[in-house]
Amino acid sequence: MITTLSGSPPTTITPATITPADLSRLRIAAEQLESGFLAEMLKAAGLDRPAEGGFGGGAGEEHYASFLIDAQAQALVRAGGIGLAESLFEALKGHAEHG
Numbered sequence: 001m002i003t004t005l006s007g008s009p010p011t012t013i014t015p016a017t018i019t020p021a022d023l024s025r026l027r028i029a030a031e032q033l034e035s036g037f038l039a040e041m042l043k044a045a046g047l048d049r050p051a052e053g054g055f056g057g058g059a060g061e062e063h064y065a066s067f068l069i070d071a072q073a074q075a076l077v078r079a080g081g082i083g084l085a086e087s088l089f090e091a092l093k094g095h096a097e098h099g
Contacts, residue, residue, distance in 0.1 A: 047069060049062075
């Protein structure tokens with residue numbers, strides 16, 4: 001049995017009740033996790049800090065850098081990512097199918 005987390009209340013998926021909607025929610029959750037992972041990796045690489053010279057945006061530039069990192073991570077996932085979302089999805093799907 002697997003419990004999914006989304007914007008809606010958690011639902012329990014049992015092997016007998018897996019639907020295409022359940023699989024869609026599992027894929028979305030896996031992609032969100034990969035996006036979060038990639039965002040943290042981009043931050044660790046220093047891409048959230050202004051470059052030398054920067055854009056001259058002052059404090060606002062630093063605050064909005066996290067939004068840029070998140071958007072870049074989401075774009076990476078949409079472009080195929082690093083395969084983490086697919087691996088997570090397959091593992092979750094297998095767990096849901098076999099209990």
